[in-house]
Amino acid sequence: MKRVRLLVFNAALGVLDYRVPEGSEVEPGSIVIAPLGPRQVLGIAWEPERLSTGEVPDSKLRPFLEVLPVPPLDAKLRRLIEWTADYYCAPLSSVARMALGSMAALRGGGTTTEYRLTGEEPARLTPQRAAALDALQGEQASIRELAELASVSEGVLRGMVGAGLLEAVSVDLDRPYPPADPDFAVPDLSDDQRRAADTFVEAVREGKFAPFLLDGVTGSGKTETYFEAVAEAITLGKQVLVLLPEIALTENFLRRFEQRFGVPPVQWHSSLKSSERRRAWRAIVSGNAQVVVGARSALFLPYARFGLVIVDEAHEISFKQDDGVRYNARDVAVIRARFEQAPVILASATPALESMQLAEAGVYRKIDLPARFGGAQLPAIDIVDLRKEVPERGRWLAPRLVDQMKARLARGEQSLLFLNRRGYAPLTLCRNCGHRFQCPHCTAWLVEHRFSQRLACHHCGYEVPVPNTCPECGTGDCLVACGPGVERIADEVAEILPEARTALITSDTMNSPEAIAEFVAKAEGRAIDVIVGTQLVTKGYHFPELTLVGVVDADLGLEGGDLRAAERTYQQVAQVAGRAGRGEKPGEVLIQTRHPEAPVIAALAAGDRDAFYDAETEARRDAGAPPFGRWAAIIVSSEDMAEARDAARAIGGTAPDNPDMLVLGPAPAPLALLRGRHRFRLLINARRSAELQKVLRQWLDPLQFPRGVRVHIDVDPYSFV
Ligand SMILES: Nc1ncnc2c1ncn2[C@@H]1O[C@H](COP(=O)(O)OP(=O)(O)OP(=O)(O)O)[C@@H](O)[C@H]1O
Ligand SMILES: [Zn+2]
Numbered sequence: 001m002k003r004v005r006l007l008v009f010n011a012a013l014g015v016l017d018y019r020v021p022e023g024s025e026v027e028p029g030s031i032v033i034a035p036l037g038p039r040q041v042l043g044i045a046w047e048p049e050r051l052s053t054g055e056v057p058d059s060k061l062r063p064f065l066e067v068l069p070v071p072p073l074d075a076k077l078r079r080l081i082e083w084t085a086d087y088y089c090a091p092l093s094s095v096a097r098m099a100l101g102s103m104a105a106l107r108g109g110g111t112t113t114e115y116r117l118t119g120e121e122p123a124r125l126t127p128q129r130a131a132a133l134d135a136l137q138g139e140q141a142s143i144r145e146l147a148e149l150a151s152v153s154e155g156v157l158r159g160m161v162g163a164g165l166l167e168a169v170s171v172d173l174d175r176p177y178p179p180a181d182p183d184f185a186v187p188d189l190s191d192d193q194r195r196a197a198d199t200f201v202e203a204v205r206e207g208k209f210a211p212f213l214l215d216g217v218t219g220s221g222k223t224e225t226y227f228e229a230v231a232e233a234i235t236l237g238k239q240v241l242v243l244l245p246e247i248a249l250t251e252n253f254l255r256r257f258e259q260r261f262g263v264p265p266v267q268w269h270s271s272l273k274s275s276e277r278r279r280a281w282r283a284i285v286s287g288n289a290q291v292v293v294g295a296r297s298a299l300f301l302p303y304a305r306f307g308l309v310i311v312d313e314a315h316e317i318s319f320k321q322d323d324g325v326r327y328n329a330r331d332v333a334v335i336r337a338r339f340e341q342a343p344v345i346l347a348s349a350t351p352a353l354e355s356m357q358l359a360e361a362g363v364y365r366k367i368d369l370p371a372r373f374g375g376a377q378l379p380a381i382d383i384v385d386l387r388k389e390v391p392e393r394g395r396w397l398a399p400r401l402v403d404q405m406k407a408r409l410a411r412g413e414q415s416l417l418f419l420n421r422r423g424y425a426p427l428t429l430c431r432n433c434g435h436r437f438q439c440p441h442c443t444a445w446l447v448e449h450r451f452s453q454r455l456a457c458h459h460c461g462y463e464v465p466v467p468n469t470c471p472e473c474g475t476g477d478c479l480v481a482c483g484p485g486v487e488r489i490a491d492e493v494a495e496i497l498p499e500a501r502t503a504l505i506t507s508d509t510m511n512s513p514e515a516i517a518e519f520v521a522k523a524e525g526r527a528i529d530v531i532v533g534t535q536l537v538t539k540g541y542h543f544p545e546l547t548l549v550g551v552v553d554a555d556l557g558l559e560g561g562d563l564r565a566a567e568r569t570y571q572q573v574a575q576v577a578g579r580a581g582r583g584e585k586p587g588e589v590l591i592q593t594r595h596p597e598a599p600v601i602a603a604l605a606a607g608d609r610d611a612f613y614d615a616e617t618e619a620r621r622d623a624g625a626p627p628f629g630r631w632a633a634i635i636v637s638s639e640d641m642a643e644a645r646d647a648a649r650a651i652g653g654t655a656p657d658n659p660d661m662l663v664l665g666p667a668p669a670p671l672a673l674l675r676g677r678h679r680f681r682l683l684i685n686a687r688r689s690a691e692l693q694k695v696l697r698q699w700l701d702p703l704q705f706p707r708g709v710r711v712h713i714d715v716d717p718y719s720f721v
Contacts, residue, residue, distance in 0.1 A: 001058050005051055006034055006043030009093050015053040016043070021063040029072030031106055034064035042103070044073060044096055050082070051092075068106045071285055073099055073302050076339040081300070083335055089693055089713040090325040098300035098325070101281030102274060109174035109282055112275050115157070115166045116140040122165070128156045133165065140169060141273045173279050176288050177266055182231035184262035190374075193225045196367045200229035203343035204236065204308055211334050213314075213359045214347040216369030218578020219376055219542070222347045223253075225369065226310050227260050229345065230291060234261070238307020238342075239284070240291045241298060243329055245316035247271060248507070249540045251516040253293055253312075261291075268294030268301065296321060296329035299336060306340040309333050313539050314346035314355065315571050317564075320718040328716060330355075349578055350571040353620065354627040356613060372582070379549070379580040379587030383596045383605045395492055396484045401550045401590050402496055409500050409529050413585065414545045416531045417489055418538060418576040419552035422506045423447040424488045425481030428455060428466075435472035441676040449508065450487050460675045489552055490532045497530065505533030538576040544583025549576055554593040554601055562720050563625055566600040570612055573604050624685055626716065630692055633714040634682040634700070635669065640708060641678040647709045648680035655682075656699050660690035671721040677710075683720075 002020035018034050020026055030045040043064070073081075077099060085092040100106060117136055125133065135150035146166075147154045160166045189197055196214065203210040216222040233240045244250055247269050254264045266280050266289040283289035287304035296319055299309075311319070311333050319329040330346065337344035346355055346364070359366040372378060389398040397405075397417075405415045427445045429436045437446040439457035446455035448466060456463045469476045481488070490504045503519060510516050522528050523543045531537055531546075557569040573591060581587020593601050603612035621628045634651060638644035648666035655663040665682040672679055686692045696713055705711060 001061075003048075003058065003061060004032070004045050004064065005048040005053065006032060006064070007046050007051065007093055007096055008034065008036065008041045008043040009097060010036070010041055014091065014093060015046075015051045017048075017053060017056050017061055018043075018064040019058070019061040021065075024064075024067055026064075026067055027072055029074060029078060031068045031070055031072070031100070032064050033066050033068065035062055040065065042100075042106075044078075046078065069108050070106055070282075071302070071304070076306075077300075077302055080332070080336050080339050083339075084300075084325070084327055084332055087693060088325060088327045088715050089696055090327070094325050095300070095327075098297055099302055101301075102277055104274065105173075105278040105281040109172075109278075111170045111172050112142075112278070113168050114140050114142055114171050114275060115146060115161065115168055118165060118167045120165050122163075128152050129160055129165065132156060132160060136166075142275070145273050171275050173275065174282060175279070177283055177290070178263045180234050180257075180261035180263050180265070180290050182234045182261065185260055186231075187224050187227075187260070189224065189228070190221070190371075192369050192371065193221055193373070196225045196369060197228035199365075199367060200226060200343065200345060201232040204229050204232045204238070207238075207307065207341060208343075209338045209341050210343040211337065211358075211364045212343065212345045213351055213355050213364040213366045214345050214369070215351055215359075215366055216347070216349060217372060217378060218349045218575065219372040219378075219582045220349070220369035221373035222349075222369060223256060223312070224260075224373075226312075226345050226347060227257075229308055229343070230310070231261070233307045234290050236307065237287075237305060239287065239289065239303045239305050240307060241303065241309045241333075242291065242293045243296060243299065243309070243311045243319070243333060244293060245295075245313050245318040246536075247295060247513075248510055248516055248536050249313070250293060251513050252520060252540050255520075257291070257293070265291040265293045268292055268298040270295065270297070296327075299329050299332055306336075307342050308345075309337050309342065310345045310347065312347050315348045315350050315352045316539075317568070317718045320716075322714075322719050326712070326714045326717075328718075331716070350574045350609075353567055353613065353616060357617070357627040376582055376584070377586055378607070379577055379589045381577055381589040381591065381605055381607060383601065384590050384592045385596050386592050386594050395496075396489060396552060397492060397496070397550065398590075398592055401592065404548050404588065404590065405493075405497060405500075405530065405550070408548045409497055412526070412545070413547045414523070414526070414529060414531065414543060415548040415550065416533070416537060416546055416576070416579055417493070417550045417552055418533060418535075418572075419484065419486050419489055420535050420556060420572065421483075421485040422449075422458065422487075422508060422534055423456065423485035424450040424491075425483055425485055427482040428479055429482060430470035430472060430475065431478045431480050432475040433470060433473035435470055441673065443671050443673045447485065448481055450491075451508070459671065484552070486532050486534055493530050493532060500529040501527060502530045502532060503528045505531055505537045507534070507536060510536060535572060537579070538572055539578075541579060542582050543579065545585070546579055547581055547585050547587050549580040549587070549589045551576060551589070551591045554591045554604075555595055555598075558595070558598065558600070563631070564718070566598075566612075567616060570600050570604065570616075574609070577604070624687070628688070630686045630688060630690070630715075631717055632684045632686070632692055632696060633717040633720070634684070634696075635679055635712045635714065636666065636681070636709065637674070637677040637679045637712075638706075638709045639677055643706055643709055644678040644680050647705045647711070648682065650703060650705075651700065651711070652682060654699065654703065656695055658690065658695060660687040661685070661692070661695065669721060 085095045132150040442459040577589040636648040662685045666680045669679040669681040
């Protein structure tokens with residue numbers, strides 16, 4: 001009898017053995033459906049010697065049901081999955097799940113049915129149908145997706161199908177993507193770009209593991225440079241993965257890619273509709289998808305001919321996932337390249353300290369682009385000391401910044417104001433009794449959003465309409481907004497520059513590809529004079545007429561004492577400064593601060609990146625912080641505060657006595673309440689030599705907790721709340 005060991009998609013069970021039914025063939029990596037009690041589970045066949053499970057005699061084994069008609073996950077991908085689960089102390093099945101698309105994609109290709117409007121517009125409509133008709137112009141998707149888009153029930157839409165308002169369309173899931181043409185529009189590279197591109201192209205040809213840190217100042221043309229490596233991979237029939245830190249940047253990338261290669265790349269991210277997802281997954285597995293651009297989840301897909309991975313804006317902390325499997329896509333990309341024997345390019349104008357350190361140690365090869373493309377100069381940076389240059393009462397922009405904005409407007413140039421805070425005001429209180437509006441589920445103030453007229457929690461999504469009276473003392477018309485968010489800055493701009501055309505760019509306004517595309521088109525077409533935005537506008541964009549950048553509050557990121565606060569501030573300000581003067585006209589940057597003496601602010605003003613990195617490196621070395629030492633966090637949470645506290649204490653009480661590790665806590669987490677769960681935290685600071693993951697497993701695996709308690713391990717954490 002033949003047995004097979006399956007990694008099943010059920011974190012509690014993990015690994016189970018089955019009998020291979022007569023006539024079936026499996027090999028490691030095969031994707032299989034198996035019975036589990038009365039239900040069915042998905043599983044991946046694995047090398048039995050690599051996964052242990054209880055010994056079940058042959059006679060007790062049930063046969064699995066079927067092998068799905070997709071190629072097996074290859075050994076390189078299986079090793080990556082094992083590595084990731086091991087390193088991040090995550091369940092193997094949770095990592096493996098990221099390699100699979102949807103169940104539907106695994107079932108095979110063929111066709112699926114989508115729906116679209118027929119163009120029929122009857123004179124009389126129910127309000128729901130009328131709303132759906134409006135919302136669904138130009139859309140085509142499944143009934144469920146359309147219902148979501150139009151905010152109506154699926155029943156309403158089925159009724160519309162019956163009434164001839166919507167029609168079914170058959171969609172071929174295996175229709176190939178049009179091929180990218182490596183020679184479509186080959187740019188003339190500068191000498192620096194040429195040298196860098198040649199190095200990358202050579203590495204793609206060699207087809208060996210080769211990690212690069214592409215360190216190029218803002219506007220140096222990093223994209224054009226790595227596109228040459230992409231072109232080479234396309235020519236050689238190898239697949240390329242480009243990881244971007246957030247979907248908002250995809251639009252921009254898609255356009256530039258199409259200009260260079262004639263067609264858009266294949267996309268992979270959470271807002272793809274299901275038919276696109278199925279088609280993309282199948283094209284990735286078959287090798288038809290030449291270039292895939294995506295968010296971190298694209299990293300674990302089963303590429304048939306993996307040949308190159310690029311992590312753009314590699315310093316971005318959004319590559320770190322903070323729920324589910326807590327992994328860092330930038331770091332795992334390097335590991336994947338190693339397993340796949342492929343080059344990996346980490347591109348950034350402000351590389352993470354960790355990456356710089358690895359380059360210094362010779363692990364990464366550093367490729368520099370020290371100057372902007374086309375002779376553009378880096379902008380002049382100046383400090384506005386808010387203690388001396390005081391904004392008018394109730395305002396946030398200092399007179400000098402306002403004057404500069406007026407000058408830009410008069411010259412027809414653009415300004416950008418950066419403040420990394422969504423909404424109108426971060427705190428609302430009652431003038432009469434001092435009541436502060438707090439989220440009932442989180443340790444957080446509610447943020448006023450004036451457009452939507454709501455108070456919202458940015459952690460859990462809780463929202464209430466802005467009340468007319470104070471819920472505490474009942475006084476009317478007594479609420480005071482404290483501090484600025486971007487909406488308030490946009491209001492201020494409207495007051496001081498009433499004739500300026502202002503765009504407000506936050507995740508609240510840029511919530512669809514269309515909205516982003518419209519913004520970019522307007523900014524490029526000079527239909528916008530002032531951009532006010534959060535970190536969404538700090539990177540990736542290239543607006544030649546933008547000549548002034550104002551950083552509204554450079555001190556914001558330094559509050560809170562996060563390990564990476566200074567680094568993050570440096571990166572954000574340097575990135576947003578890098579949006580200025582990218583065309584022919586020189587750029588200017590004004591940084592508003594109350595702490596001009598802070599080392600990071602001084603380094604920014606002096607344009608002395610090396611000094612900042614050196615000082616920060618030494619500070620980290622002294623503190624045993626990454627990359628010199630390592631951190632891990634253990635977060636314990638429960639809806640019951642005492643239960644969470646006791647569990648955290650039990651963990652603290654059994655902490656191993658290890659000379660290479662220091663255990664801090666347990667203590668209430670800074671976000672002591674999140675989505676209704678009380679949170680306690682332990683922090684572990686370990687020497688690099690400590691076998692951190694092994695110690696963590698030996699420490700935590702034997703412990704038992706009440707059902708309501710969740711314990712998360714976060715290896716190399718980026719969030720300390
Ligand atoms: N060789 C080239 N030929 C023509 N245009 C180029 C070339 N290299 C770069 N450019 C243009 O210069 C501008 C800046 O390049 P790009 O946006 O790639 O810079 P970057 O290094 O990614 O900057 P950032 O890190 O600030 O996003 C873009 O408009 C790009 O199209
Ligand atoms: Zn909340």
